[in-house]
Amino acid sequence: MNQFIQENSIAIIGVLFFIIFLMMGGMIFILYKLLLANKQVSAPVAPIEPQVVQSTDKFAHIKRPEKIVEKFHCHNHPEQESVGSCLICEDVFCENCLVEHESMHFCRDHFRLFANSKWKQITDVRTTPDTPEEGLFIYNFKRDMWKEKAIPSFVITHYKINVEEDYIESFIQLNVREEDVDELSKELEKFKHLELSH
Ligand SMILES: [Zn+2]
Ligand SMILES: [Zn+2]
Numbered sequence: 001m002n003q004f005i006q007e008n009s010i011a012i013i014g015v016l017f018f019i020i021f022l023m024m025g026g027m028i029f030i031l032y033k034l035l036l037a038n039k040q041v042s043a044p045v046a047p048i049e050p051q052v053v054q055s056t057d058k059f060a061h062i063k064r065p066e067k068i069v070e071k072f073h074c075h076n077h078p079e080q081e082s083v084g085s086c087l088i089c090e091d092v093f094c095e096n097c098l099v100e101h102e103s104m105h106f107c108r109d110h111f112r113l114f115a116n117s118k119w120k121q122i123t124d125v126r127t128t129p130d131t132p133e134e135g136l137f138i139y140n141f142k143r144d145m146w147k148e149k150a151i152p153s154f155v156i157t158h159y160k161i162n163v164e165e166d167y168i169e170s171f172i173q174l175n176v177r178e179e180d181v182d183e184l185s186k187e188l189e190k191f192k193h194l195e196l197s198h
Helices: 002-045 048-061 108-115 132-149 178-197
Strands: 098-101 104-107 119-121 125-127 153-162 167-177
Touching: 098 108, 104 108, 119 178, 125 132, 132 153, 132 167, 132 178, 167 178
Parallel strands: none
Antiparallel strands: 098 104, 119 167, 125 167, 153 167
16 A cells, blocks of 8 residues: 555645645635626615716606786787886886886876876885885875776885995885875875784
8 A cells, every 4th residue: 555655656645736726726716606696786786876866867757837928018009018007006017008207107187187286295205124114005005096087107216325224225105196185194094004904
């Protein structure tokens, strides 16, 4: 036996090395397969990204509401777009029908009325950014007088920068014809109390 080993020692060592080599090869192969399998397990995480893209596409078919642009047309010329409103009647008019005078606008009829009457300012109600609704009753009163009694009047807003307090205050000034001063002053007082008691 010893003699056999001695005689074939080189061959035996060679066979042993070959077996070790095969085993190592097998282990490397198994390790390689395991690594691949691990990669495949982690692979499904990746497709989340395209799903996110799809979810934003879901909303693509929902149309945004179209911008609502209200167009006003001249009181006298329905085919013409209006450029502004008359201070007295508050109807809107086209370029041709609206008259500008000292940055006030009137329709042609009411510019004539404005030019041919004497006007008197009967209010000077101060409003601030904290109390913007303070002068609202004047606008409501003016509208009421025109609609219910056809008494013309107009409101001018005078702005003043309060430097000390750093805000803009406005003064709501109601202008009425001289002949209406007494009646409208009384009416306005009544109206004010009614509005404020609501
Ligand atoms: Zn007018
Ligand atoms: Zn017009």
